[in-house]
Amino acid sequence: MRLLVIEDDPLIARSLEQALTPLGNTVDVFTHHAQAREALQSGQFDLVLLDLGLPDGNGLTLLAELRQRGDTTPVLILTARDGIDDRVEGLDLGADDYLAKPFSLAELEARVRALLRRSQQRVDNRLTFGPLAFDAASGVATLDEQVLDLPRRELRLLEGLLLHAGSITPRETLENRLFGFGDVGSNALEVYISRLRKRLDGSGLRIRTFRGLGYRLEEASP
Amino acid sequence: MIEVDGTLKSRLAFWLLATVSVLGVLLLVEAYFSSQRAAERAYDSQLEAAALTIAEAIRWEGGQPVVEIPSAALQILATRHQERVFYAVLDAKGQTVSGNLDIGIPPEWRRRVSSQPTWLNDTYHGTQWRLYGRELDSAGWETQDPVQIWVGHTMSGRDALTEMLFEQAVTRFVIMVLLAGILMLLAMRVALAPIRRLRQQLRRRDADDMRPLDARVPEEMREMAETLDSLFMRQRDGREALLRFTADASHQLKTPLAGLQTTSELALQSDSPDAWRQALTEVHGSAGRTSRLASQLLSLARLRHAVEASATARIDAMALLHETTFDWAQRDVSQAHDIGLASLPASPQYIQGEAWALRELLGNLIDNALRYTPPGSVITLGAVCHAQTLELYIEDDGPGVPPETLAHLHRPFERGGRQDTEGSGLGLAIVDSIVRRHEARMQVESAQKNGLKIRLFFPYLTQHEEK
Numbered sequence: 001m002r003l004l005v006i007e008d009d010p011l012i013a014r015s016l017e018q019a020l021t022p023l024g025n026t027v028d029v030f031t032h033h034a035q036a037r038e039a040l041q042s043g044q045f046d047l048v049l050l051d052l053g054l055p056d057g058n059g060l061t062l063l064a065e066l067r068q069r070g071d072t073t074p075v076l077i078l079t080a081r082d083g084i085d086d087r088v089e090g091l092d093l094g095a096d097d098y099l100a101k102p103f104s105l106a107e108l109e110a111r112v113r114a115l116l117r118r119s120q121q122r123v124d125n126r127l128t129f130g131p132l133a134f135d136a137a138s139g140v141a142t143l144d145e146q147v148l149d150l151p152r153r154e155l156r157l158l159e160g161l162l163l164h165a166g167s168i169t170p171r172e173t174l175e176n177r178l179f180g181f182g183d184v185g186s187n188a189l190e191v192y193i194s195r196l197r198k199r200l201d202g203s204g205l206r207i208r209t210f211r212g213l214g215y216r217l218e219e220a221s222p
Numbered sequence: 223m224i225e226v227d228g229t230l231k232s233r234l235a236f237w238l239l240a241t242v243s244v245l246g247v248l249l250l251v252e253a254y255f256s257s258q259r260a261a262e263r264a265y266d267s268q269l270e271a272a273a274l275t276i277a278e279a280i281r282w283e284g285g286q287p288v289v290e291i292p293s294a295a296l297q298i299l300a301t302r303h304q305e306r307v308f309y310a311v312l313d314a315k316g317q318t319v320s321g322n323l324d325i326g327i328p329p330e331w332r333r334r335v336s337s338q339p340t341w342l343n344d345t346y347h348g349t350q351w352r353l354y355g356r357e358l359d360s361a362g363w364e365t366q367d368p369v370q371i372w373v374g375h376t377m378s379g380r381d382a383l384t385e386m387l388f389e390q391a392v393t394r395f396v397i398m399v400l401l402a403g404i405l406m407l408l409a410m411r412v413a414l415a416p417i418r419r420l421r422q423q424l425r426r427r428d429a430d431d432m433r434p435l436d437a438r439v440p441e442e443m444r445e446m447a448e449t450l451d452s453l454f455m456r457q458r459d460g461r462e463a464l465l466r467f468t469a470d471a472s473h474q475l476k477t478p479l480a481g482l483q484t485t486s487e488l489a490l491q492s493d494s495p496d497a498w499r500q501a502l503t504e505v506h507g508s509a510g511r512t513s514r515l516a517s518q519l520l521s522l523a524r525l526r527h528a529v530e531a532s533a534t535a536r537i538d539a540m541a542l543l544h545e546t547t548f549d550w551a552q553r554d555v556s557q558a559h560d561i562g563l564a565s566l567p568a569s570p571q572y573i574q575g576e577a578w579a580l581r582e583l584l585g586n587l588i589d590n591a592l593r594y595t596p597p598g599s600v601i602t603l604g605a606v607c608h609a610q611t612l613e614l615y616i617e618d619d620g621p622g623v624p625p626e627t628l629a630h631l632h633r634p635f636e637r638g639g640r641q642d643t644e645g646s647g648l649g650l651a652i653v654d655s656i657v658r659r660h661e662a663r664m665q666v667e668s669a670q671k672n673g674l675k676i677r678l679f680f681p682y683l684t685q686h687e688e689k
Binding site (some may be wrong): 102104106107110167168170210211212213214 | 514544547548551553554562563565566602
């Protein structure tokens with residue numbers, strides 16, 4: 001995995017490099033707009049971490065140029081500006097995520113991992129999270145390389161959770177996936193969730209409920 | 223936004239000029255006609271005098287009138303304008319006794335002249351003539367036959383006199399207008415002097431001089447001066463509030479920074495890796511708190527001192543509540559708590575507001591709940607539709623707040639008597655500011671079991687505003 005960090009503050013740039021390299025990544029750091037533009041035009045990156053306030057230009061223009069070229073490399077925006085307008089503009093221009101400074105490195109790592117996973121899934125059409133994997137082409141789910149024999153709805157539920165693994169899958173998304181857009185009872189989904197929970201018991205993964213919001217497939221904390 | 227719309231001077235000048243022009247045209251028309259009348263009177267009396275002179279020269283020889291036209295009469299007729307003159311002496315039958323031009327005198331004119339002397343205008347060979355005729359009364363002589371004397375001349379003398387008189391009138395008028403204009407300019411200067419003085423006074427003012435104005439102004443400007451004064455007063459109050467706030471903020475920032483400094487200093491003096499680790503942990507935690515404090519101070523300052531409210535929009539409060547809660551539930555800081563959403567009204571509920579401020583508001587409420595409750599606490603957000611207002615609420619099952627503190631929780635740097643948390647004491651102050659901006663109402667109360675419940679009541683978007 002090759003990461004491009006565009007950040008002009010040396011302290012932050014150094015911590016980003018140190019934090020991200022152990023994730024198995026090559027990290028290229030640029031402090032200027034112009035250098036970063038050249039790098040983006042020549043090289044292939046798996047993720048771009050973009051600081052908006054650069055000494056020689058606005059990061060948003062760089063993002064706009066990237067997307068205009070049809071480059072779909074995931075972009076995570078970092079900024080000290082906390083204005084919501086910037087955030088909305090960044091996401092409108094095609095940024096994949098947004099993190100306001102100051103941020104914790106743990107949070108950053110989690111976001112980077114999620115973005116990299118998504119970008120990887122696009123490539124090999126296979127959803128994985130920890131010991132769990134789902135091959136979208138064959139429709140086969142495996143846990144620790146063992147094929148999970150699941151009924152159709154549980155399989156769709158698992159796929160739905162895996163698509164958003166590490167973040168919350170909205171309840172409505174799962175309901176639509178399982179039952180179509182018809183009206184369903186409030187606990188119909190909960191029934192399938194609890195069945196899936198039993199299957200994952202002891203696998204090191206769990207499904208956490210967020211009341212009124214959705215569910216999240218996450219690693220069970222020891 | 224100041225748009226300059228002409229000057230007072232040009233407006234005054236325009237109206238004065240318009241008045242003077244209308245009056246001037248009337249005056250000049252009148253002057254022309256009176257010049258004409260004066261010229262006419264002057265030359266008509268000359269004609270009369272010439273006729274009399276001729277009359278005196280008439281003698282009677284054998285019952286027939288004989289006349290030797292005296293040169294004096296011709297001199298009277300001929301002005302210095304190279305005029306052509308006419309004279310004729312007619313007997314009772316209308317036969318010319320003496321005359322220089324063959325201007326035919328119609329019988330009708332003769333009849334008029336027989337009753338009284340008459341002035342007439344006539345055209346002869348394409349030229350305008352002024353004619354005067356009178357009948358000579360021959361009473362006391364042998365015959366009773368009357369004799370008519372006609373004199374006349376062309377009009378150039380009259381025209382020249384009219385022109386001269388009119389020119390004089392115009393000259394007088396122009397001089398008067400010029401004088402009036404100069405006086406008017408002076409008057410405007412004097413009248414506008416108070417405005418100029420006020421302007422100079424304002425321009426000389428220091429940027430931070432907020433004292434009331436000290437100026438003599440006419441009654442018409444009193445209201446403006448008073449408005450300026452009250453503006454200065456508001457600015458002074460605003461600045462004082464800002465200074466107080468900055469002082470508070472600086473104090474609040476200094477405290478954790480001092481902690482950072484001493485902790486790192488001690489660690490540098492120590493040789494033990496354990497002490498370094500301990501100090502680094504403290505530094506890390508404190509840095510996080512400090513930067514959060516800084517960003518909260520910034521939002522509070524922005525909310526309190528925003529000069530103009532940014533554009534408000536029609537916002538679906540349900541979508542916003544869902545989105546913000548979802549966002550916070552994902553965050554690292556929330557993982558030890560059970561954040562959830564109570565079931566919301568199914569339909570969108572619209573309020574008028576600023577989306578960023580409302581997100582900030584909900585975020586601060588959630589952040590507060592996370593900080594002031596122990597791990598594992600249940601935090602629930604929800605909404606209730608009342609008849610007049612839309613209620614958004616957040617409740618937790620934490621330790622709650624003593625009833626006597628509830629009322630002033632929203633003051634800056636108030637932590638509900640708690641010193642054990644990482645909170646800055648600014649969260650509810652920010653919430654309070656945003657609530658005010660949205661003309662909403664906040665109610666802080668104890669939750670059913672224990673814990674705290676904060677309820678916000680927003681006015682619905684009315685039909686009128688929706689258009």
